[in-house]
């Protein structure tokens with residue numbers, strides 16, 4: 001149960017993610033930099049030692065959402081949180097996909113994995129339904145992915161409507177705008193708000209990746225993002241390679257106007 005928003009910027013991107021969980025679930029650990037020698041990565045750790053959002057030293061980023069609209073065919077024996085750590089050091093989309101196929105996914109519950117590859121100016125999504133996996137390619141434009149234990153497709157449509165409405169704001173696409181969106185409540189459709197307050201289920205955290213100016217910042221707030229008093233945890237690292245290739249920069253310049261996400 002989550003919302004992921006991707007916004008490309010001239011020199012990088014923003015990724016924001018609300019994570020909605022049962023309130024009883026133990027909380028996560030703040031983001032930290034993990035150094036594997038050949039690769040560095042930054043991410044928060046969930047209570048089972050995995051993660052739902054991460055980026056590496058090349059600004060390649062991953063987020064993972066539960067796929068609730070796919071039926072569960074087999075009981076979980078391995079947590080979805082271990083998928084991202086297994087491929088976070090990948091240096092391109094191909095190596096990320098190879099690392100994903102090497103994972104024993106049989107008893108991992110259905111998920112959607114989003115990969116952001118600034119050097120290739122593309123975004124990819126891999127879905128896993130406990131039988132097979134599918135890959136979708138997205139261009140380097142704004143996009144959003146939503147899940148809800150009530151219905152992923154209804155959540156996608158409801159949050160997509162709010163996104164469209166807010167896209168008319170003068171500051172649309174700015175970091176402040178993204179944060180405001182993820183802290184918003186939908187008066188027309190409260191259960192499908194970005195910031196969730198339902199019986200037993202709440203938005204338990206807001207996480208953010210900002211890739212800009214030769215560095216990546218990973219921010220984490222534990223609790224409902226609408227609460228202004230939350231303590232902010234942040235870990236940062238320098239980007240080793242230039243985040244955008246010249247081709248990607250020129251492509252990006254033509255996409256500078258704000259583009260609404262696909263909500264299909």
Ligand SMILES: [Zn+2]
Pocket residue numbers: 183184185195196197224225226227
């Ligand atoms: Zn709220």
